[in-house]
Amino acid sequence: MSDHESTYVPKTGIEKWLDSRLPIVRFGADYMSLPTPKNLNYWWTFGGILALCLVVQIATGIILAMHYVPNTELAFASVERIMRDVNGGDIIRYTHANGASMFFIAVYLHMLRGLYYGSYKAPREMIWIVGCVIFFLMIATAFLGYVLPWGQMSFWGAEVITNLIGAIPLVGEPILIWLRGGPAIDNATLNRFFSLHYLLPFVIAGCVVLHLWALHHAGQNNPVGILIPKDRTAKDTVPFHPYFTVKDGFAIVLFLILFAIFVFFMPNALGHADNYIPANPLQTPAHIVPEWYMLPFYAILRAIPDKFLGVVAMFSAIGVLFILPWLDTSKVRSMRYRPAMRTFFVIFVLVGIGLGWCGAQLPDSPVVPGMPSFQLADGMLNSYLWLNRLLTFYYFLFFIVLMPLVGLRETPRPIPATISEPVLPGGGDAMTSAAPASPEKKG
Amino acid sequence: MILKTNIQSMKKTLVLIALAAGLSLAAQPALASGGAKHPHSGGFSFEGPFGTFDQGQLQRGYKVYREVCSSCHSMNLMHFRTLAEPGGPFYEEGQVNPAENRFVKALAAELQVPDIDSETGEPIMRDAVAADKFPSPYPNATAAAAGNGGAAPPDLSVMAKARHDGADYIYSLLSGYRAAPAGLEIRPGQHYNPYMAGDLTPFWKGQGHVPEGGFIAMPPPLRNGQVTYDDGSAQTVDQYAKDVAAFIAWASDPKQVQRKQSGMGVLIFLFLFAGLTYVSYRRIWKGVAH
Incomplete structure (x- = not known):
């Protein structure tokens, strides 16, 4: 689309004058x-x-x-x-x-x-x-x-x-x-x-x-x-x-x-x-919390016991997005044709929401009130601290491990040769598409 | 089939918007109401998208504030003229200017405010006018704290916005004082209130669960019959608490009713506009398989 031809034709005098000076x-x-x-x-x-x-x-x-x-x-x-x-x-x-x-x-x-x-x-x-x-x-x-x-x-x-x-x-x-x-x-x-x-x-x-x-x-x-x-x-x-x-x-x-x-x-x-x-x-307020849209990152910050490493983790959570194009090894773009990755994606979305939830809770509060629990390292297992750590682990796992690995190991579904194919009468779903193309050629 | 696809994708969009809203609500920070009792509803007339203030209730609420609360609590963001703004307690149909409102001028003139004599520069006290702010009971925060055992009574201007559950909380707190459960150690200058946030664990020597609520420095401020109402309303603590809570809810956001009314117009417009845009969309995309 970068070679999109200009179809504009200046009509009035002022448009012509302007078009040759500042188009x-x-x-x-x-x-x-x-x-x-x-x-x-x-x-x-x-x-x-x-x-x-x-x-x-x-x-x-x-x-x-x-x-x-x-x-x-x-x-x-x-x-x-x-x-x-x-x-x-x-x-x-x-x-x-x-x-x-x-x-x-x-x-x-x-x-x-x-x-x-x-x-x-x-x-x-x-x-x-x-x-x-x-x-x-x-x-x-x-x-x-x-x-x-x-x-x-x-x-x-x-x-x-x-x-x-x-x-x-x-x-x-x-x-x-x-x-x-x-x-x-x-x-x-x-x-x-x-x-x-x-x-x-x-x-x-x-x-x-x-x-x-x-x-x-x-x-x-x-x-x-x-x-x-x-x-x-x-x-x-x-x-x-x-x-x-x-x-x-x-x-x-x-x-x-x-x-x-x-x-x-x-x-x-x-x-x-x-x-x-x-x-x-x-x-000091009893409970300092950021606005809701910062909560997932606030949760990642608090998941790490060391303050400086927590800051590093929080910034890495955003930083990792910058290198995402090189972490993903798949030749297929759309997860519509990547069933395995799609599952991990849905989990990722839920984890993101879960991190937001954890960010608003006190780390020591139990996740399931009344459930028996035991001390694990610096907190009870049944606490937002450990749920938070679990979710933070998945957040980074998704980008750093799953993105490269799944792309190499998965077998994507056949992708259509053209974007019209899936919507044309009889074309329907890509799975039943008449002309499945190999992802290697079209990716 | 295309129609079906459209409706499906539209449904998806709506579900998505609902999800987004749900997420943002779910992400509401848990409030630090450490075991306080959940406030009960005052059944206020201004709740809901169509709710409006009951002007009589606002006038009674102002009277309770004036005669009881204002001896300790300031309302620094309030001007007398605000009382006569549309929707306010003393607004009159056909008034030219809130600052010219006869009730507000009379109410202001009952009070004295500090000023500087324009001739001599000496500090003086003069009658308040509609443009003045509500006078503060204390000259400064230090004096307010010193006069109240170290804790300055908070300003009430935006109190309904500054507490979760707003007017319901204020109503519940003011009418919810009760005798401390046996086994609760009360420190001097403190009072038990089940709606107050706090953690009573260190002070609980009794049997069973730690009681709900916390300590509040304010003694029970209201008594039955304390303020005279001339409109026949019940002169009870419950009614006073309800009225003053309504007044503070109004003062915290005096434009809320007008805003809700504009909002109705905005929503009607947007729904009509959405319909028109959708019809245009269907027409433009007619015959394009996508």
Whole structure:
């Protein structure tokens, strides 16, 4: 699809003038007419949904920044003032706060889609890697943003997370002080967090441009996972507009319904009540937990008894995603044709949810209350600590062992020769497909 | 067949959205309510997507706050004018400006707030106006703590958002004081409340299970007949607790009812728009096997 011919013809005088100087209209028109695999399912709509999330966060964020005061004495009250005295301020602020959660729901589904359909495999490695950079920046931005209202969880979350840096041997302590702008979390910390929280979304926007550039150069993956041969382009693709603008549009409206239910009817359901208590450095909350979207990584951090190694594990959990294209040895992209890997994938999704669950629990609490248990190393076997360790083990096993091994050992199902095959009358399932192709040739 | 595929994939999308919502709810951090009794419902009128505040209840709640709570608890984020905003306790049909509301002006004028004399610069006390914040009972946090055995009474402006179960919790806590179970050691300046978070294990010398609840520094604040209601409502601790909980729930998020009403419009629009988009989608994709 990289050799997509431009079909744009400038009509008016100004378009012709502009086209020979800055062909921006041509760029947009080519974008809209891009041949897109016609079999993309609804899992492919999250890209558009994420673009919308970023725009919503930036638009609401800019308005919030007009009224927010980054000062430890005033921040909490300024956020409440936005919700009480600024026109539409309650809706803007709740949209921004819940928008972060919506953003992460969409990004997790988007990433799982990429994982399932092998969208990270050649020639799309750079799309995936830039996506991982975006995900990492999103986590950083969300963390910085959560500090700004200066509630109890803001403060103590910042305390816990910045302390992790201090766990790095030798250089940790100076970096920690440099990061906080002083020996403790205070006004200097809040000011720099605000500044960075405003900066990073634009870095994300820049990465999104790279993500899309790479996507349109390498071409979109599709549920069947095969590259579309040149002579099949006319039969197997449709122009992006109107076919996918309308399909993405429909999915976006459904997503907005979910978004609106949270913003208008349960705006604080995804937050922690303690963050409506103004930050108090002298009073530690009974239970410090991050926002739900960070919980799986928080769980991995706590699975390791050593603080520094825990930090290493937590960052490795994201880092391993960057090398995923080279860990996967399979020649087949889509897990639709990889039954063994599909099972491991389903377990992986459940493990991810399980890690999120563990991240919200106290490590010493029993998983099954009342069940007899025994001490194993530093904790009871029937405790979230050990469940957490088990799940963390699978998380890394999935990427580091299963990805390379299953790819070499499995026998994939026959994959269709074209993406039209599975949907044509009589074609149906790939298993009964008339012309099964060997994965070696088509991968 | 294509239709079927579409419906199937749409179903999948809906299931997926529901799953996502479920996941995020399931991932709710367990609250540190160490063995506290679960609050019981106050049956409030403002609950649910269509719920609205009962203005009479908000007025009674303000009276309870004013006459009882405000002697120790501040509400630093509240202005008198807010009381007359649409949906508020003293909003009047046809009022020009909340700050000009006759009830609010009168209520503000009952109180004195510190100010600086504009001629001499001397600190003075003057009558409050609608634009003023609710005055604090203590000049600063240290004074508040010193006057209450070391624990400053928390500000109540956003209390319903700052506690799990919001108004139900406030109602249950205020009306839930009872005699400590025999065998519980009560420290001086502490009171037993089954709805308070905490862990009573170190103080339990009795038989059987450790009782639910925790210690609270606030003595039972409400007595039957303490506040006079002129609308015929019951002058009981239960009613006072319910009314003041409703008032605090309103004060914590004064725009919640208007927001829910806008939300209904937004949802109706989105559902119609979703229908239109889906019909367009079916029409555009007609004849394309996919």
